[in-house]
Amino acid sequence: MNLVSKILQQAVDEFAQLPGVGQKTAFRFVLHLLKKDPQELRKFGNTFLQLQEQVQYCKECFNITDREVCDICSDQRRDHSTICVVEDIRDVVSIENTEQFKGLYHVLGGIISPLDGIGPSDLHIAPLVERLQSGEVKEVIFALTTTMEGDTTNFYLSRQLQKFDVKLSTLARGVSIGGGLEYTDELTLGRSLVNRVPYESSLAK
Amino acid sequence: MNLVSKILQQAVDEFAQLPGVGQKTAFRFVLHLLKKDPQELRKFGNTFLQLQEQVQYCKECFNITDREVCDICSDQRRDHSTICVVEDIRDVVSIENTEQFKGLYHVLGGIISPLDGIGPSDLHIAPLVERLQSGEVKEVIFALTTTMEGDTTNFYLSRQLQKFDVKLSTLARGVSIGGGLEYTDELTLGRSLVNRVPYESSLAK
Secondary structure, eight states, rough: OOOOOHHHHHHHHHHTTTTOOOHHHHHHHHHHHTTTTTHHHHHHHHHHHHHHOOEEEEEOOOOESSSSTTTTTTTTTTEEEEEEEEEHHHHHHHHHHOOOTEEEEOOOOOOGGGGGBHHHOGSTTTTHHHHHHSSOOOEEEEEOOSHHHHHHHHHHHHHTTTTOEEEEEEEOOSOOOOOOOOGGHHHHHHHHHHHHOOHHHSSSS | OSSSSHHHHHHHHHHHHTTTOOOOHHHHHHHHHHTSSSHHHHHHHHHHHHHHHHHHOTTTOOEEEEESTTTTTTTTOOTTTEHHHHHHHHHHHHHHHHHHOSSEEEEEESSSSSSGGGGGGGGGGHHHHHHHHTSOOOEEEOOOOOHHHHHHHHHHHHHTTTTTTEEEEOOOOOOTTTTGGGGGGGHHHHHHHHHHOOGGSSSSO
C-alpha cells in the first residue's frame, strides 16, 4: 500500500494488526469510518481509550468487568454453589448465550501447554482453589477444550481440588444436535457410542 | 452476545459497524487488543482521534492528506499535464500500486447515480473544470468503473470538458493478463475482439 497521508497509513496499520485483517481490509475499514460524521470517528477513538482505562478483571472469576466484582459473581439469583471453569472470556459468552447455566464461572486465562511455555502458575488456578475454601461450592464443571492440553489441565485441576468435598464434572461430548453421523469425526462418534445414554434422558425438556 | 461489561460491549459494537464484521469477529478483535499492553490499546484509540483531527482532503485533487495540498499534487517530478479521474481514494491507491502512472489525480467522490440520488453537483466536477482553466493540463484519463453509472459519468464529464483543448482517454478494457478466455465474461471478451490491437503493441515493454 502506498498512502499519501501518514495518519491514514497509521490508522490502516492499527487495523491491520487485528487477526484476519490485511492491509486492504484495514483500508476499507478506515475509509468506512472517514465517510461518517467526525463525531462518530471521535467516539470510535474514545471508546478504545475508555476501554483501556475502565476495563478490569473480576477479582473473583477473572471475567472482564467495569467493576471490582463482575455482574455474574455479584448476582444473588445465580447459583453460587456451582463453578464452571473455562479457558477464556469468549467461553463465558458462549455458555451465557445458551441460557442453560445459572452458576458462576472461573476464567483460567489459558490452559496448561508446556510447548507454549504455559504452566499451572501462569493460570488463575490458585484463586480457584481459594474460592473453594469457604465450602459454599458443591460442584466444579470443567468446560475446557477436548485437546491434549485441555485434558492435562482437567487432570491437574482434579488433583488440586480432590481435597475438597466437591463434585467434579465435564461437559458431555458427543454428536452435535442436528449433525449427521457422516460429518462427525471418528473419535467423537466412537466416544459417543461408548458413553451412550438412556433414551429417556436424551429427550429435550 | 451477552457481555457483562458495558465498555466491552461498546467496543464490540464499534467494531461491529465496520463492513463485513459481525459481533463475534468484533469480540475477537477486542480480546486481541486487550491481550496487548495498555499503551498499545491507548495508541489504538489515539490514532483514530488523530485521524479525525488531522485528516483533510487535498484542495486540488480531493485525495486524503495531512496537508492542504497532497504529496502527489505538490510533487514537481510528476507530470502535471495529465489528470486521472477516479471515483474514490481507493482507486488512487490501486493505480499508485501499479507504478505505471506519473500524472496527477482527481477524486470525484462517487459517480453519477440517479437511483442513489447522486447527481453531478454532489461530485467534485466543478473543481475539475477549474483545474483545466489554466491550460496546463493536456490529457484527462477517465478511470471509472465500466458500469452504466460509470459510462454516464464519463459522458457527462466529456461534455463538460469539450470546450478545453485536452485529450480525453479511458483505461483499456479487455482480457486480464494471465486470465484464461473461459473465465472472461462474454461482454469483455466480445469488446476485446472488436477493439483488438496490433500484435506488436501488446508486447510488454
